[in-house]
Amino acid sequence: xxxxxxxxxxxxxxxxxxxxxxxxxxxxxxxxxxxxxxxxxxxxxxxxxxxxxxxxxxxxxxxxxxxxxxxxxxxxxxxxxxxxxxxxxxxxxxxxxxxxxxxxxxxxxxxxxxxxxxxxxxxxxxxxxxxxxxxxxxxxxxxxxxxxxxxxxxxxxxxxxxxxxxxxxxxxxxxxxxxxxxxxxxxxxxxxxxxxxxxxxxxxxxxxxxxxxxxxxxxxxxxxxxxxxxxxxxxxxxxxxxxxxxxxxxxxxxxxxxxxxxxxxxxxxxxxxxxxxxxxx
Amino acid sequence: xxxxxxxxxxxxxxxxxxxxxxxxxxxxxxxxxxxxxxxxxxxxxxxxxxxxxxxxxxxxxxxxxxxxxxxxxxxxxxxxxxxxxxxxxxxxxxxxxxxxxxxxxxxxxxxxxxxxxxxxxxxxxxxxxxxxxxxxxxxxxxxxxxxxxxxxxxxxxxxxxxxxxxxxxxxxxxxxxxxxxxxxxxxxxxxxxxxxxxxxxxxxxxxxxxxxxxxxxxxxxxxxxxxxxxxxxxxxxxxxxxxxxxxxxxxxxxxxxxxxxxxxxxxxxxxxxxxxxxxxxxxxxxx
Numbered sequence: 001x002x003x004x005x006x007x008x009x010x011x012x013x014x015x016x017x018x019x020x021x022x023x024x025x026x027x028x029x030x031x032x033x034x035x036x037x038x039x040x041x042x043x044x045x046x047x048x049x050x051x052x053x054x055x056x057x058x059x060x061x062x063x064x065x066x067x068x069x070x071x072x073x074x075x076x077x078x079x080x081x082x083x084x085x086x087x088x089x090x091x092x093x094x095x096x097x098x099x100x101x102x103x104x105x106x107x108x109x110x111x112x113x114x115x116x117x118x119x120x121x122x123x124x125x126x127x128x129x130x131x132x133x134x135x136x137x138x139x140x141x142x143x144x145x146x147x148x149x150x151x152x153x154x155x156x157x158x159x160x161x162x163x164x165x166x167x168x169x170x171x172x173x174x175x176x177x178x179x180x181x182x183x184x185x186x187x188x189x190x191x192x193x194x195x196x197x198x199x200x201x202x203x204x205x206x207x208x209x210x211x212x213x214x215x216x217x218x219x220x221x222x223x224x225x226x227x228x229x230x231x232x233x234x235x236x237x238x239x240x241x242x243x244x245x246x247x248x249x250x251x252x253x254x255x256x257x258x259x260x261x262x263x264x265x266x267x268x269x270x271x272x273x274x275x276x277x278x279x280x281x
Numbered sequence: 282x283x284x285x286x287x288x289x290x291x292x293x294x295x296x297x298x299x300x301x302x303x304x305x306x307x308x309x310x311x312x313x314x315x316x317x318x319x320x321x322x323x324x325x326x327x328x329x330x331x332x333x334x335x336x337x338x339x340x341x342x343x344x345x346x347x348x349x350x351x352x353x354x355x356x357x358x359x360x361x362x363x364x365x366x367x368x369x370x371x372x373x374x375x376x377x378x379x380x381x382x383x384x385x386x387x388x389x390x391x392x393x394x395x396x397x398x399x400x401x402x403x404x405x406x407x408x409x410x411x412x413x414x415x416x417x418x419x420x421x422x423x424x425x426x427x428x429x430x431x432x433x434x435x436x437x438x439x440x441x442x443x444x445x446x447x448x449x450x451x452x453x454x455x456x457x458x459x460x461x462x463x464x465x466x467x468x469x470x471x472x473x474x475x476x477x478x479x480x481x482x483x484x485x486x487x488x489x490x491x492x493x494x495x496x497x498x499x500x501x502x503x504x505x506x507x508x509x510x511x512x513x514x515x516x517x518x519x520x521x522x523x524x525x526x527x528x529x530x531x532x533x534x535x536x537x538x539x540x541x542x543x544x545x546x547x548x549x550x551x552x553x554x555x556x557x558x559x560x561x562x563x564x565x566x567x568x
Contacts, residue, residue, distance in 0.1 A: 143322060174524040238459035247551060
Protein backbone atom coordinates (compact mmCIF):
# COMPACT_ATOMS: atom_id res chain seq x y z
CA UNK A 1 0.00 0.00 0.00
CA UNK A 2 1.14 3.52 -0.62
CA UNK A 3 2.06 5.33 2.51
CA UNK A 4 2.07 8.61 0.70
CA UNK A 5 -0.41 10.96 2.36
CA UNK A 6 -3.26 12.20 0.20
CA UNK A 7 -2.92 15.65 1.78
CA UNK A 8 0.35 16.98 3.07
CA UNK A 9 0.57 20.41 4.68
CA UNK A 10 4.05 21.70 5.39
CA UNK A 11 4.76 24.69 7.62
CA UNK A 12 1.65 26.53 6.41
CA UNK A 13 1.38 30.17 7.43
CA UNK A 14 -1.35 32.53 6.42
CA UNK A 15 -1.60 36.25 6.99
CA UNK A 16 -4.68 38.06 5.73
CA UNK A 17 -4.26 41.35 3.84
CA UNK A 18 -5.42 43.24 6.96
CA UNK A 19 -2.41 41.84 8.84
CA UNK A 20 -4.24 39.20 10.87
CA UNK A 21 -2.06 36.11 11.18
CA UNK A 22 -4.51 33.24 11.01
CA UNK A 23 -2.15 30.28 10.69
CA UNK A 24 1.27 29.87 12.27
CA UNK A 25 3.05 26.92 10.77
CA UNK A 26 0.65 24.01 10.31
CA UNK A 27 2.10 20.57 9.62
CA UNK A 28 -0.35 17.85 8.75
CA UNK A 29 -0.44 14.47 7.01
CA UNK A 30 -3.76 13.00 5.99
CA UNK A 31 -4.04 9.49 4.58
CA UNK A 32 -6.46 8.38 1.93
CA UNK A 33 -9.88 7.48 3.35
CA UNK A 34 -9.45 9.19 6.72
CA UNK A 35 -12.42 10.93 8.36
CA UNK A 36 -11.12 14.01 10.13
CA UNK A 37 -12.88 16.63 12.20
CA UNK A 38 -11.28 20.04 12.57
CA UNK A 39 -12.55 21.80 15.69
CA UNK A 40 -11.61 24.82 17.77
CA UNK A 41 -13.09 28.06 19.01
CA UNK A 42 -14.38 30.75 16.66
CA UNK A 43 -11.38 32.42 15.05
CA UNK A 44 -8.91 29.60 15.69
CA UNK A 45 -8.08 29.17 11.99
CA UNK A 46 -10.24 26.17 11.02
CA UNK A 47 -11.86 27.70 7.95
CA UNK A 48 -8.62 29.41 6.90
CA UNK A 49 -6.92 26.03 6.90
CA UNK A 50 -9.73 24.39 4.94
CA UNK A 51 -9.80 27.12 2.31
CA UNK A 52 -6.18 26.37 1.48
CA UNK A 53 -7.12 22.86 0.46
CA UNK A 54 -9.26 24.00 -2.45
CA UNK A 55 -7.15 26.99 -3.43
CA UNK A 56 -9.57 29.69 -2.22
CA UNK A 57 -6.64 30.92 -0.15
CA UNK A 58 -2.95 30.72 -1.00
CA UNK A 59 -0.23 30.13 1.62
CA UNK A 60 1.72 33.17 2.79
CA UNK A 61 4.46 30.68 3.55
CA UNK A 62 4.71 26.92 3.34
CA UNK A 63 3.32 24.36 0.97
CA UNK A 64 0.37 22.04 0.41
CA UNK A 65 0.64 18.84 -1.57
CA UNK A 66 -2.32 16.81 -2.67
CA UNK A 67 -1.58 13.34 -4.02
CA UNK A 68 2.05 14.33 -3.85
CA UNK A 69 1.69 17.37 -6.07
CA UNK A 70 2.26 20.95 -4.93
CA UNK A 71 -1.09 22.67 -5.48
CA UNK A 72 0.13 26.27 -5.52
CA UNK A 73 0.32 26.55 -9.33
CA UNK A 74 -3.06 24.83 -9.77
CA UNK A 75 -6.18 26.76 -10.65
CA UNK A 76 -9.28 26.56 -8.46
CA UNK A 77 -11.16 24.86 -11.28
CA UNK A 78 -8.49 22.17 -11.52
CA UNK A 79 -8.43 21.67 -7.76
CA UNK A 80 -12.18 21.41 -7.53
CA UNK A 81 -11.97 18.10 -9.39
CA UNK A 82 -9.85 16.75 -6.58
CA UNK A 83 -11.25 18.50 -3.52
CA UNK A 84 -14.99 19.12 -3.14
CA UNK A 85 -15.85 21.95 -0.76
CA UNK A 86 -19.35 21.98 0.72
CA UNK A 87 -20.20 25.39 2.15
CA UNK A 88 -22.01 25.82 5.44
CA UNK A 89 -24.97 27.41 3.72
CA UNK A 90 -26.07 25.52 0.59
CA UNK A 91 -27.77 28.69 -0.66
CA UNK A 92 -24.32 30.18 -1.23
CA UNK A 93 -23.89 27.88 -4.18
CA UNK A 94 -27.39 27.17 -5.52
CA UNK A 95 -28.83 29.43 -8.19
CA UNK A 96 -30.28 27.37 -11.06
CA UNK A 97 -33.95 26.77 -11.76
CA UNK A 98 -33.98 23.04 -11.22
CA UNK A 99 -32.03 20.47 -9.27
CA UNK A 100 -30.90 18.77 -12.47
CA UNK A 101 -29.69 22.01 -14.02
CA UNK A 102 -27.87 22.82 -10.80
CA UNK A 103 -25.95 19.55 -10.89
CA UNK A 104 -25.04 19.83 -14.57
CA UNK A 105 -23.81 23.40 -14.24
CA UNK A 106 -20.44 22.53 -12.74
CA UNK A 107 -19.96 19.73 -15.25
CA UNK A 108 -20.70 22.10 -18.11
CA UNK A 109 -18.05 24.52 -16.83
CA UNK A 110 -15.58 21.67 -16.75
CA UNK A 111 -16.30 20.88 -20.36
CA UNK A 112 -17.71 17.38 -20.02
CA UNK A 113 -19.36 16.02 -23.16
CA UNK A 114 -23.13 15.84 -23.21
CA UNK A 115 -23.35 12.06 -22.80
CA UNK A 116 -20.88 11.86 -19.96
CA UNK A 117 -22.43 14.90 -18.34
CA UNK A 118 -25.85 13.28 -18.38
CA UNK A 119 -24.46 10.05 -17.01
CA UNK A 120 -22.78 11.87 -14.15
CA UNK A 121 -25.93 13.85 -13.36
CA UNK A 122 -27.98 10.65 -13.23
CA UNK A 123 -25.47 8.87 -11.00
CA UNK A 124 -25.27 11.79 -8.63
CA UNK A 125 -29.07 12.23 -8.43
CA UNK A 126 -29.40 8.56 -7.67
CA UNK A 127 -26.62 8.45 -5.09
CA UNK A 128 -28.15 11.37 -3.19
CA UNK A 129 -31.72 10.10 -3.51
CA UNK A 130 -32.81 13.18 -5.44
CA UNK A 131 -34.34 11.54 -8.53
CA UNK A 132 -37.86 12.54 -7.53
CA UNK A 133 -36.81 16.14 -7.03
CA UNK A 134 -34.86 16.60 -10.28
CA UNK A 135 -37.29 19.13 -11.77
CA UNK A 136 -37.91 21.05 -8.56
CA UNK A 137 -36.61 24.56 -8.02
CA UNK A 138 -33.87 24.26 -5.37
CA UNK A 139 -35.31 27.09 -3.32
CA UNK A 140 -38.62 25.32 -2.87
CA UNK A 141 -36.83 22.45 -1.11
CA UNK A 142 -36.19 22.03 2.60
CA UNK A 143 -32.80 22.98 4.00
CA UNK A 144 -31.83 19.32 4.29
CA UNK A 145 -32.74 18.65 0.65
CA UNK A 146 -30.92 21.79 -0.51
CA UNK A 147 -27.87 20.58 1.33
CA UNK A 148 -28.13 17.24 -0.47
CA UNK A 149 -28.39 19.10 -3.78
CA UNK A 150 -25.22 21.01 -2.89
CA UNK A 151 -23.45 17.72 -2.17
CA UNK A 152 -24.85 16.20 -5.38
CA UNK A 153 -23.36 19.06 -7.44
CA UNK A 154 -19.94 18.30 -6.04
CA UNK A 155 -20.35 14.55 -6.12
CA UNK A 156 -21.01 14.74 -9.88
CA UNK A 157 -17.47 16.03 -10.35
CA UNK A 158 -16.25 12.94 -8.42
CA UNK A 159 -13.58 14.44 -6.20
CA UNK A 160 -12.00 11.97 -3.78
CA UNK A 161 -11.61 14.49 -0.99
CA UNK A 162 -14.57 16.29 0.60
CA UNK A 163 -14.37 19.29 2.90
CA UNK A 164 -17.56 20.15 4.81
CA UNK A 165 -17.73 23.55 6.52
CA UNK A 166 -20.05 23.31 9.55
CA UNK A 167 -22.41 20.79 7.97
CA UNK A 168 -24.84 20.58 10.90
CA UNK A 169 -24.94 24.23 12.04
CA UNK A 170 -28.46 25.60 12.29
CA UNK A 171 -29.97 22.21 11.55
CA UNK A 172 -32.40 20.43 13.79
CA UNK A 173 -31.75 16.88 14.93
CA UNK A 174 -33.28 15.27 11.87
CA UNK A 175 -31.46 17.55 9.41
CA UNK A 176 -28.19 17.02 11.23
CA UNK A 177 -28.72 13.27 11.16
CA UNK A 178 -29.40 13.30 7.45
CA UNK A 179 -26.22 15.18 6.53
CA UNK A 180 -24.24 12.94 8.88
CA UNK A 181 -25.54 9.93 6.97
CA UNK A 182 -24.51 11.53 3.69
CA UNK A 183 -20.99 12.13 4.95
CA UNK A 184 -20.78 8.59 6.31
CA UNK A 185 -21.85 7.29 2.89
CA UNK A 186 -19.10 9.24 1.09
CA UNK A 187 -16.61 7.96 3.63
CA UNK A 188 -17.79 4.39 3.10
CA UNK A 189 -17.20 4.95 -0.62
CA UNK A 190 -13.56 5.51 0.25
CA UNK A 191 -13.48 9.30 0.07
CA UNK A 192 -11.26 11.28 2.41
CA UNK A 193 -13.44 13.48 4.62
CA UNK A 194 -12.59 16.66 6.46
CA UNK A 195 -15.31 18.43 8.42
CA UNK A 196 -15.09 21.74 10.22
CA UNK A 197 -17.53 21.81 13.09
CA UNK A 198 -18.59 22.92 16.55
CA UNK A 199 -20.84 19.89 16.85
CA UNK A 200 -19.02 17.68 19.33
CA UNK A 201 -21.60 14.91 19.05
CA UNK A 202 -20.87 14.67 15.32
CA UNK A 203 -17.15 14.53 16.07
CA UNK A 204 -17.52 11.92 18.81
CA UNK A 205 -19.84 9.65 16.86
CA UNK A 206 -18.27 9.79 13.41
CA UNK A 207 -14.76 11.15 13.09
CA UNK A 208 -11.71 8.90 13.29
CA UNK A 209 -9.34 11.72 14.07
CA UNK A 210 -9.81 15.12 15.69
CA UNK A 211 -7.63 18.11 14.97
CA UNK A 212 -8.10 20.86 17.54
CA UNK A 213 -7.00 24.29 16.34
CA UNK A 214 -6.04 27.05 18.72
CA UNK A 215 -4.69 30.45 17.74
CA UNK A 216 -3.67 29.28 14.27
CA UNK A 217 -1.83 26.19 15.51
CA UNK A 218 -2.72 22.55 16.00
CA UNK A 219 -3.23 21.94 19.72
CA UNK A 220 -4.44 18.32 19.66
CA UNK A 221 -4.30 15.71 16.90
CA UNK A 222 -5.73 12.44 18.17
CA UNK A 223 -8.61 9.96 17.85
CA UNK A 224 -11.81 11.23 19.56
CA UNK A 225 -11.52 8.70 22.40
CA UNK A 226 -8.19 10.20 23.33
CA UNK A 227 -8.98 13.85 22.56
CA UNK A 228 -12.16 13.88 24.65
CA UNK A 229 -10.32 12.42 27.65
CA UNK A 230 -8.45 15.64 28.20
CA UNK A 231 -11.17 17.63 29.95
CA UNK A 232 -9.07 20.46 31.34
CA UNK A 233 -7.15 21.00 28.13
CA UNK A 234 -10.38 20.98 26.12
CA UNK A 235 -11.91 23.60 28.40
CA UNK A 236 -8.87 25.83 27.83
CA UNK A 237 -9.36 25.40 24.09
CA UNK A 238 -13.00 26.47 24.41
CA UNK A 239 -14.26 22.97 23.71
CA UNK A 240 -16.30 20.45 25.60
CA UNK A 241 -16.89 16.76 25.16
CA UNK A 242 -20.48 15.58 24.54
CA UNK A 243 -22.74 15.38 27.60
CA UNK A 244 -22.60 11.57 27.73
CA UNK A 245 -18.79 11.61 27.69
CA UNK A 246 -18.71 14.10 30.54
CA UNK A 247 -21.26 12.06 32.48
CA UNK A 248 -19.14 8.92 32.24
CA UNK A 249 -16.10 10.82 33.47
CA UNK A 250 -18.05 12.26 36.41
CA UNK A 251 -19.07 8.71 37.29
CA UNK A 252 -15.46 7.61 37.41
CA UNK A 253 -14.77 6.24 33.94
CA UNK A 254 -11.06 6.59 33.29
CA UNK A 255 -10.35 4.76 30.06
CA UNK A 256 -10.62 6.02 26.50
CA UNK A 257 -13.49 8.49 26.44
CA UNK A 258 -16.92 6.92 25.92
CA UNK A 259 -18.27 8.68 22.85
CA UNK A 260 -21.93 7.81 22.51
CA UNK A 261 -25.04 6.75 24.42
CA UNK A 262 -24.79 3.03 23.56
CA UNK A 263 -21.14 2.95 24.68
CA UNK A 264 -22.09 4.56 27.98
CA UNK A 265 -25.02 2.17 28.47
CA UNK A 266 -22.82 -0.86 27.82
CA UNK A 267 -20.48 0.22 30.58
CA UNK A 268 -23.24 1.00 33.09
CA UNK A 269 -25.11 -2.21 32.28
CA UNK A 270 -22.01 -4.31 32.58
CA UNK A 271 -20.94 -2.87 35.90
CA UNK A 272 -24.50 -3.20 37.19
CA UNK A 273 -24.72 -6.85 36.19
CA UNK A 274 -21.35 -7.72 37.71
CA UNK A 275 -22.21 -6.18 41.09
CA UNK A 276 -22.69 -8.67 43.90
CA UNK A 277 -26.30 -9.66 44.19
CA UNK A 278 -26.27 -8.50 47.82
CA UNK A 279 -24.82 -5.10 46.99
CA UNK A 280 -27.44 -4.56 44.38
CA UNK A 281 -30.24 -3.87 46.91
CA UNK B 282 -49.67 35.70 38.47
CA UNK B 283 -49.13 38.62 36.11
CA UNK B 284 -48.51 37.47 32.58
CA UNK B 285 -46.04 39.45 30.50
CA UNK B 286 -46.66 37.60 27.23
CA UNK B 287 -50.19 36.70 26.25
CA UNK B 288 -50.66 34.74 23.04
CA UNK B 289 -54.26 34.04 22.17
CA UNK B 290 -55.47 31.89 19.28
CA UNK B 291 -52.76 33.02 16.89
CA UNK B 292 -52.87 31.72 13.35
CA UNK B 293 -50.53 33.24 10.80
CA UNK B 294 -49.73 32.73 7.16
CA UNK B 295 -46.83 34.43 5.33
CA UNK B 296 -47.67 36.20 2.05
CA UNK B 297 -47.65 33.91 -1.00
CA UNK B 298 -47.62 30.77 1.13
CA UNK B 299 -50.25 28.11 0.93
CA UNK B 300 -50.35 27.00 4.53
CA UNK B 301 -50.30 28.80 7.85
CA UNK B 302 -46.98 28.60 9.70
CA UNK B 303 -48.66 29.11 13.09
CA UNK B 304 -51.92 27.33 13.88
CA UNK B 305 -54.18 28.41 16.71
CA UNK B 306 -51.46 28.96 19.30
CA UNK B 307 -52.38 30.10 22.79
CA UNK B 308 -50.27 30.38 25.93
CA UNK B 309 -49.26 32.92 28.54
CA UNK B 310 -45.88 33.57 30.11
CA UNK B 311 -45.78 34.85 33.68
CA UNK B 312 -43.33 37.66 34.43
CA UNK B 313 -39.89 36.36 35.35
CA UNK B 314 -40.25 32.95 33.71
CA UNK B 315 -37.48 31.32 31.66
CA UNK B 316 -39.25 29.74 28.73
CA UNK B 317 -37.59 27.55 26.10
CA UNK B 318 -39.22 26.86 22.75
CA UNK B 319 -38.04 23.75 20.92
CA UNK B 320 -39.12 21.93 17.79
CA UNK B 321 -37.79 20.94 14.38
CA UNK B 322 -36.82 23.41 11.65
CA UNK B 323 -39.92 24.87 10.05
CA UNK B 324 -42.08 24.37 13.16
CA UNK B 325 -42.73 28.12 13.40
CA UNK B 326 -40.45 28.97 16.34
CA UNK B 327 -38.82 32.06 14.82
CA UNK B 328 -42.12 33.27 13.40
CA UNK B 329 -43.64 33.07 16.85
CA UNK B 330 -40.78 35.23 18.18
CA UNK B 331 -41.46 37.81 15.50
CA UNK B 332 -45.05 38.15 16.72
CA UNK B 333 -43.69 39.31 20.10
CA UNK B 334 -42.50 42.65 18.72
CA UNK B 335 -45.11 42.83 15.99
CA UNK B 336 -42.69 42.44 13.05
CA UNK B 337 -45.02 39.57 12.22
CA UNK B 338 -47.29 40.73 10.68
CA UNK B 339 -46.32 44.44 10.57
CA UNK B 340 -43.15 44.02 8.48
CA UNK B 341 -43.82 40.66 6.88
CA UNK B 342 -47.45 41.13 5.88
CA UNK B 343 -49.54 38.01 5.47
CA UNK B 344 -52.71 36.91 7.22
CA UNK B 345 -52.73 37.23 10.98
CA UNK B 346 -55.50 36.11 13.31
CA UNK B 347 -55.67 36.18 17.08
CA UNK B 348 -53.87 38.42 19.49
CA UNK B 349 -50.41 38.78 21.01
CA UNK B 350 -49.80 41.13 23.93
CA UNK B 351 -46.40 41.80 25.48
CA UNK B 352 -46.28 43.83 28.69
CA UNK B 353 -49.98 44.47 28.16
CA UNK B 354 -49.48 46.03 24.72
CA UNK B 355 -51.10 44.52 21.66
CA UNK B 356 -48.19 43.90 19.27
CA UNK B 357 -50.43 44.26 16.22
CA UNK B 358 -51.55 47.72 17.22
CA UNK B 359 -48.34 49.15 18.64
CA UNK B 360 -45.42 50.21 16.49
CA UNK B 361 -42.21 48.17 16.64
CA UNK B 362 -40.23 51.00 18.32
CA UNK B 363 -42.83 51.04 21.10
CA UNK B 364 -42.57 47.29 21.50
CA UNK B 365 -38.76 47.50 21.48
CA UNK B 366 -38.90 49.20 24.86
CA UNK B 367 -40.60 46.14 26.30
CA UNK B 368 -39.06 43.24 24.42
CA UNK B 369 -35.55 42.86 23.02
CA UNK B 370 -34.87 40.37 20.25
CA UNK B 371 -31.48 38.71 19.75
CA UNK B 372 -31.16 36.69 16.56
CA UNK B 373 -29.14 33.62 15.67
CA UNK B 374 -26.34 35.36 13.86
CA UNK B 375 -25.31 38.39 15.91
CA UNK B 376 -23.13 39.66 13.06
CA UNK B 377 -26.24 40.31 11.00
CA UNK B 378 -27.46 42.81 13.57
CA UNK B 379 -24.14 44.51 14.41
CA UNK B 380 -23.04 47.39 12.20
CA UNK B 381 -21.24 50.07 14.27
CA UNK B 382 -17.51 50.71 14.23
CA UNK B 383 -17.30 50.48 18.03
CA UNK B 384 -18.96 48.23 20.56
CA UNK B 385 -20.01 51.27 22.57
CA UNK B 386 -21.70 52.89 19.56
CA UNK B 387 -23.45 49.62 18.88
CA UNK B 388 -24.84 49.30 22.40
CA UNK B 389 -25.86 52.98 22.41
CA UNK B 390 -27.79 52.81 19.14
CA UNK B 391 -31.09 51.45 20.45
CA UNK B 392 -31.15 53.84 23.40
CA UNK B 393 -30.37 56.82 21.14
CA UNK B 394 -33.28 55.89 18.92
CA UNK B 395 -35.56 55.79 21.92
CA UNK B 396 -34.42 59.36 22.68
CA UNK B 397 -32.98 58.60 26.11
CA UNK B 398 -31.02 61.40 27.79
CA UNK B 399 -27.27 61.23 27.27
CA UNK B 400 -26.37 60.55 30.89
CA UNK B 401 -28.83 57.73 31.07
CA UNK B 402 -27.50 56.18 27.85
CA UNK B 403 -23.94 56.25 29.17
CA UNK B 404 -25.05 54.68 32.41
CA UNK B 405 -27.08 51.99 30.66
CA UNK B 406 -24.19 51.13 28.35
CA UNK B 407 -21.84 50.76 31.28
CA UNK B 408 -24.26 48.55 33.19
CA UNK B 409 -25.07 46.40 30.18
CA UNK B 410 -21.41 45.93 29.21
CA UNK B 411 -20.54 44.97 32.74
CA UNK B 412 -23.42 42.55 32.95
CA UNK B 413 -22.45 40.62 29.83
CA UNK B 414 -18.79 40.65 30.87
CA UNK B 415 -17.46 42.82 28.05
CA UNK B 416 -16.25 45.86 30.00
CA UNK B 417 -13.00 47.15 28.52
CA UNK B 418 -14.03 46.30 24.96
CA UNK B 419 -16.06 49.51 24.40
CA UNK B 420 -13.73 50.87 21.74
CA UNK B 421 -13.26 47.63 19.84
CA UNK B 422 -14.80 46.94 16.48
CA UNK B 423 -17.72 44.49 16.89
CA UNK B 424 -16.69 42.58 13.76
CA UNK B 425 -13.27 41.89 15.30
CA UNK B 426 -14.72 40.10 18.32
CA UNK B 427 -15.24 36.36 18.68
CA UNK B 428 -18.65 34.88 17.88
CA UNK B 429 -19.48 34.48 21.57
CA UNK B 430 -18.47 38.05 22.32
CA UNK B 431 -20.53 39.34 19.38
CA UNK B 432 -23.55 37.47 20.68
CA UNK B 433 -23.03 39.07 24.09
CA UNK B 434 -22.74 42.51 22.43
CA UNK B 435 -26.12 41.82 20.80
CA UNK B 436 -27.52 40.97 24.23
CA UNK B 437 -26.00 44.17 25.70
CA UNK B 438 -27.68 46.18 22.92
CA UNK B 439 -31.14 45.08 23.95
CA UNK B 440 -30.33 45.01 27.66
CA UNK B 441 -29.31 48.70 27.53
CA UNK B 442 -32.90 49.53 26.56
CA UNK B 443 -34.01 47.69 29.70
CA UNK B 444 -36.94 45.69 28.29
CA UNK B 445 -39.00 43.38 30.52
CA UNK B 446 -38.68 40.50 28.07
CA UNK B 447 -35.67 39.18 26.15
CA UNK B 448 -36.28 36.87 23.23
CA UNK B 449 -33.27 34.93 21.93
CA UNK B 450 -33.62 33.01 18.71
CA UNK B 451 -30.97 30.26 18.63
CA UNK B 452 -28.29 32.47 20.13
CA UNK B 453 -25.69 29.70 20.44
CA UNK B 454 -26.09 27.65 17.29
CA UNK B 455 -23.02 29.11 15.59
CA UNK B 456 -20.79 29.24 18.64
CA UNK B 457 -18.13 26.92 19.99
CA UNK B 458 -19.09 24.99 23.15
CA UNK B 459 -17.51 27.33 25.69
CA UNK B 460 -18.71 30.46 23.85
CA UNK B 461 -22.19 28.94 23.97
CA UNK B 462 -21.90 28.24 27.67
CA UNK B 463 -20.83 31.84 28.37
CA UNK B 464 -23.79 33.21 26.46
CA UNK B 465 -26.17 30.87 28.28
CA UNK B 466 -24.77 31.87 31.67
CA UNK B 467 -25.43 35.52 30.84
CA UNK B 468 -28.98 34.66 29.79
CA UNK B 469 -29.56 32.73 33.03
CA UNK B 470 -28.32 35.70 35.07
CA UNK B 471 -30.61 38.08 33.19
CA UNK B 472 -33.42 35.92 34.45
CA UNK B 473 -32.26 35.24 37.99
CA UNK B 474 -30.56 38.49 38.93
CA UNK B 475 -32.54 41.03 36.95
CA UNK B 476 -35.86 39.21 36.85
CA UNK B 477 -36.13 39.45 33.08
CA UNK B 478 -38.58 37.18 31.35
CA UNK B 479 -36.65 35.02 28.90
CA UNK B 480 -37.86 33.29 25.76
CA UNK B 481 -35.13 31.07 24.32
CA UNK B 482 -35.55 29.30 20.99
CA UNK B 483 -33.04 26.49 20.72
CA UNK B 484 -32.19 23.16 19.14
CA UNK B 485 -29.95 22.45 22.09
CA UNK B 486 -32.22 20.49 24.40
CA UNK B 487 -29.37 20.11 26.87
CA UNK B 488 -29.39 23.89 27.42
CA UNK B 489 -33.20 23.95 27.55
CA UNK B 490 -33.19 21.23 30.22
CA UNK B 491 -30.52 22.93 32.26
CA UNK B 492 -31.79 26.50 32.25
CA UNK B 493 -35.51 26.73 31.47
CA UNK B 494 -38.43 26.65 33.93
CA UNK B 495 -40.75 25.60 31.17
CA UNK B 496 -40.51 24.15 27.67
CA UNK B 497 -42.92 24.57 24.76
CA UNK B 498 -42.71 22.09 21.90
CA UNK B 499 -43.81 23.36 18.50
CA UNK B 500 -44.38 21.06 15.56
CA UNK B 501 -45.69 22.06 12.15
CA UNK B 502 -47.08 25.30 13.50
CA UNK B 503 -48.92 23.80 16.44
CA UNK B 504 -48.15 23.84 20.13
CA UNK B 505 -47.94 20.12 20.92
CA UNK B 506 -46.58 20.11 24.44
CA UNK B 507 -46.11 22.52 27.32
CA UNK B 508 -44.45 21.59 30.60
CA UNK B 509 -41.39 21.63 32.81
CA UNK B 510 -38.19 20.18 31.30
CA UNK B 511 -38.81 17.05 33.41
CA UNK B 512 -42.32 16.62 32.05
CA UNK B 513 -41.23 17.18 28.46
CA UNK B 514 -37.99 15.24 28.24
CA UNK B 515 -39.32 12.07 29.84
CA UNK B 516 -41.65 11.59 26.85
CA UNK B 517 -39.45 9.54 24.58
CA UNK B 518 -42.14 8.71 22.02
CA UNK B 519 -43.48 12.22 21.72
CA UNK B 520 -39.97 13.61 21.18
CA UNK B 521 -39.26 11.05 18.49
CA UNK B 522 -42.56 11.84 16.83
CA UNK B 523 -41.85 15.57 16.63
CA UNK B 524 -38.22 14.86 15.75
CA UNK B 525 -36.60 16.47 18.76
CA UNK B 526 -33.51 14.89 20.24
CA UNK B 527 -33.66 14.47 24.03
CA UNK B 528 -30.56 15.36 26.07
CA UNK B 529 -28.06 12.50 25.98
CA UNK B 530 -28.59 11.82 29.70
CA UNK B 531 -32.29 11.15 28.98
CA UNK B 532 -31.43 8.91 26.05
CA UNK B 533 -29.12 6.89 28.30
CA UNK B 534 -31.90 6.45 30.88
CA UNK B 535 -34.40 5.38 28.18
CA UNK B 536 -31.91 2.86 26.81
CA UNK B 537 -30.90 1.40 30.19
CA UNK B 538 -34.56 1.02 31.15
CA UNK B 539 -35.10 -0.92 27.92
CA UNK B 540 -32.19 -3.14 28.87
CA UNK B 541 -33.96 -3.99 32.11
CA UNK B 542 -32.04 -1.91 34.61
CA UNK B 543 -34.10 -0.43 37.47
CA UNK B 544 -34.16 3.17 36.27
CA UNK B 545 -36.52 5.02 38.58
CA UNK B 546 -36.69 8.42 36.93
CA UNK B 547 -35.49 10.24 33.86
CA UNK B 548 -32.70 12.72 34.63
CA UNK B 549 -32.69 15.85 32.46
CA UNK B 550 -29.47 17.52 33.56
CA UNK B 551 -25.93 16.30 34.01
CA UNK B 552 -26.12 16.73 37.80
CA UNK B 553 -29.33 14.73 38.04
CA UNK B 554 -27.82 12.02 35.86
CA UNK B 555 -24.77 11.73 38.12
CA UNK B 556 -27.09 11.28 41.13
CA UNK B 557 -29.28 8.73 39.39
CA UNK B 558 -26.57 6.56 37.92
CA UNK B 559 -24.51 6.65 41.13
CA UNK B 560 -27.53 5.39 43.02
CA UNK B 561 -27.95 2.55 40.57
CA UNK B 562 -25.35 0.26 42.10
CA UNK B 563 -23.04 2.35 44.15
CA UNK B 564 -20.48 4.02 41.99
CA UNK B 565 -19.80 2.10 38.78
CA UNK B 566 -16.22 0.94 38.63
CA UNK B 567 -13.83 2.53 36.16
CA UNK B 568 -12.48 0.61 33.15
